[in-house]
Amino acid sequence: MVKFDFTLTIHYNKNGIFFGKVIRVESREISQAVIRRLPRYYRYLGELLESGVERISSNDLSKRMKVTASQIRQDLNNFGGFGQQGYGYNVKYLYTEIGKILGLENDHNFIIIGAGNLGQALANYGSFEKRSFVLKGIFDVNPTLKGMTIRGVPVRMMDELKDYIRENDIEIAVLTIPKNVAVDVAKELVEAGIQAIWNFAHVDLNVPDHIIVESVHLSESLMRLSYNISRYNEEHGGN
């Protein structure tokens, strides 16, 4: 657990002995490590809400999430006094506050580029609507798909892309197209004023710093899986 509440100064002497000083630093920023964990808290709190749980103690949440109760308390203390000794956390309040931090209280208009299987899977992905992501358009280069609708949203051709983004206040583009075209399409998106790209193409997009890119590199995830299998087999004498 990293919380940037301290600065450390460290000095070494030649025997490898080190010494230094811990200084408490005032910081209201929530650390990146906590931010990275928020979506998971949000998911668990959402499930608790759905099953009608109004309050939960850090210990109970700890058992469910398989995180230590002390980490949960440290993390959730960032939001200031939501937990009450003996009463636990107010699930709805915490869920709402974390949702606000994650920017989920505002509507986000988005489009999907690439109407293949993955594009269709994402278009049909229920989580979007629940979390105020509004599918406004689907684009593809394949003329046989023109006019086909997915969840009531018609597939448009790429020549309409730029105007459509500008006229419909589109914030996010989801890229589910092959890597050899993704880089050029990303360029078009930037020119049209897109703010963020959710990238499923197997390539690092080369866009200006102010464009937010979140990449889902499936093959890298698969390689981590494969690495772990391989390591397990080595340690346990498998193939």
Next chain:
Amino acid sequence: MVKFDFTLTIHYNKNGIFFGKVIRVESREISQAVIRRLPRYYRYLGELLESGVERISSNDLSKRMKVTASQIRQDLNNFGGFGQQGYGYNVKYLYTEIGKILGLENDHNFIIIGAGNLGQALANYGSFEKRSFVLKGIFDVNPTLKGMTIRGVPVRMMDELKDYIRENDIEIAVLTIPKNVAVDVAKELVEAGIQAIWNFAHVDLNVPDHIIVESVHLSESLMRLSYNISRYNEEHGGN
């Protein structure tokens, strides 16, 4: 960059002064941080190979990958003297060695559970074959899909699942099913002797420690995107 070449012992006194000792530890293990970066190296090296590049310097690789040359040298030095001063790295050798570490030189038989859009997208995913993941079966509960083939692989019903895993030496199951059934299916998979699960269901699977689970939580990725948009707008006075 974390490399576990040292152990630290740290003590605090009441003024926040700390002291301790650094001990060098013999370690041939590659650190987790390096492992996490390997898939990205592998991807870039693969692209270089495809475009016929035989050797590359850490500086050129640095420019492409947007990682410092010194980090590249540190990371790749883990594989022992592949880089030669003035000659650069042998792309093919490095690609092959990293592929071995990632367990990509062995065939991995896998099945997909859930023949919906996402399951079909993954079944059609070219990266699998290139990296010796062999699709052996697709399973679903929907009887109207029975016998349909995707990439030549027929969709089977779930009652065949356990026997099929046992008889066909299946190592990995890809879960593209709703979260409310994923937990039970994971249990069946474990009973049938599966080794690893690539989990796309929006839930943490509760499986024994020896089962390798790699989860792709799309909604968490989407929340990170949304958080970054929201933070950007706050900092730049957007909505």
